[in-house]
Amino acid sequence: MPSLTPRLALGIVLFTLACGGSDRPSPGSGGDRAPRRGAGLTGAGATFPNPIYTKWFDAYAKETGVRINYQSIGSGGGIRQFTEGTVDFGATDGPMTDEQIAAVQGNVMHIPTVIGAVVLTYNLPSLGATKLRFDSAAIADIYLGRLTKWNDPRLARLNPRVKLPDRDIIVVHRSDGSGTTYVFVDYLSKVSTEWGKKVGKATSVNWPVGLGGKGNEGVTQQVKQTEGAIGYVELIYAISNQLPYATVKNAAGKDVDATLATATAAAAGIDLPPDTDFRVSITDAQGADAYPISSFTWLLIRKEDPDSARARSIRDFAVWMLQPAGQRMAADLHYAPLPVPIIELVQRRVGLAADAASP
Amino acid sequence: MTVTTETGLPGRAALAAFLQRANQGDRVFKGLLTLAAVAVPTLLAFLVFELWVGSRLAIGQFGFGFLTTSTWDPVAEEFGALPLIFGTLISSFLGLLIAVPLSLGVAIYLTEFAPKALRQPIAFLIGLLAAIPSVVYGLWGIFVLIPLLRTTAFPFLQDTLGFLPFFQGPIYGPSMLAAGIILAIMVMPYIMSVGREVLLAVPNTQREAALALGATRWEAVITAVLPYARSGIVGAVILGLGRALGETMAVTMLIGNRHEIAASLFAPGYTMAAAIANEFSEAVGDLHLSALAYVAFLLFLVTVIVNAGARLLIWRVARGSAAGSKAL
Numbered sequence: 286m287p288s289l290t291p292r293l294a295l296g297i298v299l300f301t302l303a304c305g306g307s308d309r310p311s312p313g314s315g316g317d318r319a320p321r322r323g324a325g326l327t328g329a330g331a332t333f334p335n336p337i338y339t340k341w342f343d344a345y346a347k348e349t350g351v352r353i354n355y356q357s358i359g360s361g362g363g364i365r366q367f368t369e370g371t372v373d374f375g376a377t378d379g380p381m382t383d384e385q386i387a388a389v390q391g392n393v394m395h396i397p398t399v400i401g402a403v404v405l406t407y408n409l410p411s412l413g414a415t416k417l418r419f420d421s422a423a424i425a426d427i428y429l430g431r432l433t434k435w436n437d438p439r440l441a442r443l444n445p446r447v448k449l450p451d452r453d454i455i456v457v458h459r460s461d462g463s464g465t466t467y468v469f470v471d472y473l474s475k476v477s478t479e480w481g482k483k484v485g486k487a488t489s490v491n492w493p494v495g496l497g498g499k500g501n502e503g504v505t506q507q508v509k510q511t512e513g514a515i516g517y518v519e520l521i522y523a524i525s526n527q528l529p530y531a532t533v534k535n536a537a538g539k540d541v542d543a544t545l546a547t548a549t550a551a552a553a554g555i556d557l558p559p560d561t562d563f564r565v566s567i568t569d570a571q572g573a574d575a576y577p578i579s580s581f582t583w584l585l586i587r588k589e590d591p592d593s594a595r596a597r598s599i600r601d602f603a604v605w606m607l608q609p610a611g612q613r614m615a616a617d618l619h620y621a622p623l624p625v626p627i628i629e630l631v632q633r634r635v636g637l638a639a640d641a642a643s644p
Numbered sequence: 645m646t647v648t649t650e651t652g653l654p655g656r657a658a659l660a661a662f663l664q665r666a667n668q669g670d671r672v673f674k675g676l677l678t679l680a681a682v683a684v685p686t687l688l689a690f691l692v693f694e695l696w697v698g699s700r701l702a703i704g705q706f707g708f709g710f711l712t713t714s715t716w717d718p719v720a721e722e723f724g725a726l727p728l729i730f731g732t733l734i735s736s737f738l739g740l741l742i743a744v745p746l747s748l749g750v751a752i753y754l755t756e757f758a759p760k761a762l763r764q765p766i767a768f769l770i771g772l773l774a775a776i777p778s779v780v781y782g783l784w785g786i787f788v789l790i791p792l793l794r795t796t797a798f799p800f801l802q803d804t805l806g807f808l809p810f811f812q813g814p815i816y817g818p819s820m821l822a823a824g825i826i827l828a829i830m831v832m833p834y835i836m837s838v839g840r841e842v843l844l845a846v847p848n849t850q851r852e853a854a855l856a857l858g859a860t861r862w863e864a865v866i867t868a869v870l871p872y873a874r875s876g877i878v879g880a881v882i883l884g885l886g887r888a889l890g891e892t893m894a895v896t897m898l899i900g901n902r903h904e905i906a907a908s909l910f911a912p913g914y915t916m917a918a919a920i921a922n923e924f925s926e927a928v929g930d931l932h933l934s935a936l937a938y939v940a941f942l943l944f945l946v947t948v949i950v951n952a953g954a955r956l957l958i959w960r961v962a963r964g965s966a967a968g969s970k971a972l
Contacts, residue, residue: 332925359925385928455816460901460918462718462926485719488926496816496912497901499922506786510794510817 325352326598330363330376333401333464333519334582337620338376341606344614349605351598360464361488367393367585374599375585378464379471379488380564394588395563396603396631397581399612400621402520402548403469404530404578408508409435411450412529416542418443420534421476421569421577427454427515428473429480430494435513443534450513457507457516460497462488468580469517472568476577517578520548521619535577536569547576548621557630579621603635695944698937701930710938716903716919718927723935725942727903731820731913732946735895736888738824738909739831744881747832751839756865767840774833782897785826790817790898793825798910813908818900821909826894831884838883842876843869874961882954889947892917916943 328338335357342353358366360377367375368389380395405424407417423439426432432439436449459466467488474481484490498504504516505526520543523530532540541547554572555565569577584603590596605611612622623631702710706723713724750770754763794817805811846869854868855861870877892915900912901922916939927933 361926361928364928379928382928453814460896461922462924464926487719488928489718489923491715491717491719491903495902496818497914497922498818499896499901503786503897506790507818510791 325354326373326595326602327354327356328363328374328376328584329356329358329366329372330585331360331378331464331582332357333378334376334399334620337399337615337618340614340618341611344611345602345605349601351602353602359462360467361462363585373595376583377585378580378582379467380566380583381585392588394586394634395583396586396635397552397563397583397623397627398606399615400548400552400567400579400581400623401464401468402543402551402576402579402621403465403472403517404520404523404528404543405515405517405533406505406508406523406528406530407515408510408512409450409452410512412447414529415447416529417447417531418534418540419531421472424533425473425477425480428456428458428493428495429477429483430456452513455511455514456492456495457498457504457511457514458492458495459489459501459504459517460499463500464488464580464582465501465517465519466490468568468578471566471580472578475566475569520544520621524619533577535573535575536571537573537575539573541574541576543576543578545616545619545621547574548579549624551575551577551579552581552621552627553624557627559630559633561630561634563631563634600635604632607632692941692944695937695941699934699941701934702938705931706935706938710935711942714903714905718923718929718932721929721931723931723938725916725935725939727905728914728916728919728939729942729946730905731823731899732889732915732917732943735820735823735827735899735913735915736885738821739827739888740881740885742825742828743832743835743884746828747836747880747884748839748877750832750836751843752865752869754840755843756861756869767837770833770836772833773829774837778830778891778893779897781826781830782894785822785894785898789826790822793817793819793822802910809907810909813906813910815910816900816912818898818912819910820899820906820913823895823899823913823915824909826898827888827891830891830894831887834887835880835884838880839873839877842873842880845876846872875958878954878958878961882951882958885950885954886947889950890917890943892921896921916940916946 335355338355338357342355346352355376360379363372363375363377364381364385366372368385376398378401381393386393405419409417419440420443423432423443426439433454435452435454441449467486470480470484470486470490473484474486484493496507498507498516501518501522504518505522505528508514508516508528518528520530522528523543530543532542535541550572551567551570554570554575555567557563557565563581563583565581567575567579567581570579586599586603587596607623607628612628615622702723706713710723710725711729712726714726715722715724716727717723750766754767758766794815798815798817798819798821801811802815850868850872851864854864859867895915896918899914899918901914901918902912903914904911906913920936920940920943923932924936927936
């Protein structure tokens with residue numbers, strides 16, 4: 286018996302090795318089915334578009350055999366890994382800053398993929414199904430800690446037919462660094478000079494008031510459980526969890542409900558010059574139907590790539606995802622698709638980048 | 645099949661050869677063990693070195709002021725870790741304050757008072773608590789514990805003990821106290837299991853001697869069993885403390901994540917581990933990243949200091965208990 290045990294252990298080790306060994310050829314044999322140079326692409330970055338990216342990469346692998354591995358480690362990590370050159374492409378919810386672009390010698394191109402929107406959800410049971418209406422000043426003052434009561438006359442003026450309760454407003458924000466936060470504070474910085482000066486914009490900021498919840502679900506639970514609470518979450522999250530959310534008065538003075546169509550309208554409302562680098566914020570956008578707290582999310586690729594096969598590979602994917610079929614997949618998952626003029630512009634620019642990369 | 649031949653009576657030469665082989669085996673075995681033993685401290689040293697390298701930028705910028713300031717502003721790149729250090733220490737302390745009496749009570753009950761049939765099942769069930777992932781504790785905290793605390797426990801505390809500054813101010817739910825309670829639940833199985841082992845190791849002669857002198861069972865536990873087990877119990881508490889200091893996920897889900905030092909336990913707070921977990925993945929600025937590495941470095945230092953202090957305590961307590969048993 287005692288001499289059997291090491292033998293058994295050895296057997297297990299050998300067996301494990303054998304399994305490991307037999308694991309090896311399988312990716313190769315998968316590759317044989319769809320012959321292709323290179324192993325595929327790796328990318329890393331934003332978590333917000335992860336569901337649609339996963340779906341795209343999966344569908345793309347089925348169609349073309351090119352496998353794309355994506356790690357949703359967060360926008361900051363995506364920019365970092367792209368800068369260090371450890372991934373083939375990055376992804377981010379907030380565009381790279383000028384210093385960050387200088388760190389890669391300007392060799393980066395932002396490609397918008399889909400549009401996200403951020404909504405304000407609240408817990409006021411006495412309201413029933415009536416939607417609250419906010420304007421930019423009210424939102425900024427709530428998050429600055431200046432507007433503290435639900436029955437404040439300014440909120441009452443915005444919601445004339447609603448009986449607002451005499452309750453404290455409990456402010457909830459994201460505690461983790463997040464693209465959602467970036468979009469929200471980018472909006473606040475645009476509409477409130479005081480916010481811009483005192484707080485500014487980043488993926489996490491020094492909040493003047495409020496509680497921090499971890500992730501969309503942390504914010505949602507905090508709001509759901511506390512009467513009088515207000516918090517911001519992604520539109521997709523609010524839709525799939527059937528949360529109530531407020532309409533926001535946009536730059537054109539119209540109360541706009543957040544939907545996929547109004548988020549797309551926000552992107553349609555901006556004028557992009559033909560040589561744009563797509564690092565544009567579409568918060569507080571012009572246009573009658575534009576939902577003001579909307580934003581692109583981007584892929585980061587190299588403008589000039591010494592590895593021309595890789596450049597072509599990424600370009601191919603970008604063109605593929607911008608096709609109507611790809612954008613439809615986005616809408617199925619409640620991501621707002623890009624407006625047609627922007628798709629055309631991106632396609633032209635991606636083509637230019639690819640030409641520059643492979644002369 | 646070969647088993648039978650090898651276990652058959654070996655000749656003298658075969659025995660020598662066997663011993664030779666066994667010796668070689670010993671050498672290999674010793675080598676492997678040494679390698680394993682050296683690998684762990686090396687890894688630790690490497691880790692500390694990496695943390696230090698990562699935090700150099702922030703150390704250069706803020707120096708020791710990092711430990712005494714409270715602003716945390718990633719936009720203005722101004723960082724201070726005082727609320728984080730405060731939150732880590734207070735939440736862990738609260739956790740122990742609740743967990744130690746409870747888990748020691750359970751350990752004493754299981755070793756001294758519980759019916760034999762109940763001992764194993766209860767110990768097993770409590771041990772199972774240790775196997776639950778911390779994110780599950782966090783979710784349970786959000787969905788069950790927080791609503792319970794906000795609607796029932798916190799108002800009750802405020803009504804009865806509201807004259808103390810710890811129980812004043814608005815009640816949100818996520819708070820320092822909520823984090824302390826979840827930590828207590830999480831460290832309890834560790835303190836309970838180790839405490840139980842330690843109490844089981846107390847020789848029966850201790851108990852019998854006390855009982856023979858006319859002590860009640862309660863007096864036997866207090867005068868004979870606990871003093872004997874003192875150093876082991878302190879060790880169990882330290883194990884729990886180590887876990888509480890480093891716990892991340894469940895705490896960040898319940899503590900409210902606010903960079904602020906408040907007297908009230910109902911107010912939200914923040915811990916070092918929670919801040920790192922929250923901000924690391926989206927930190928873009930170099931200084932922001934470096935500040936987070938600095939926080940990790942500090943967390944390591946705090947853990948070392950607390951553990952060293954605890955070792956010192958064990959050492960002194962052990963001396964005390966030896967004297968105590970001599971006096972008995």
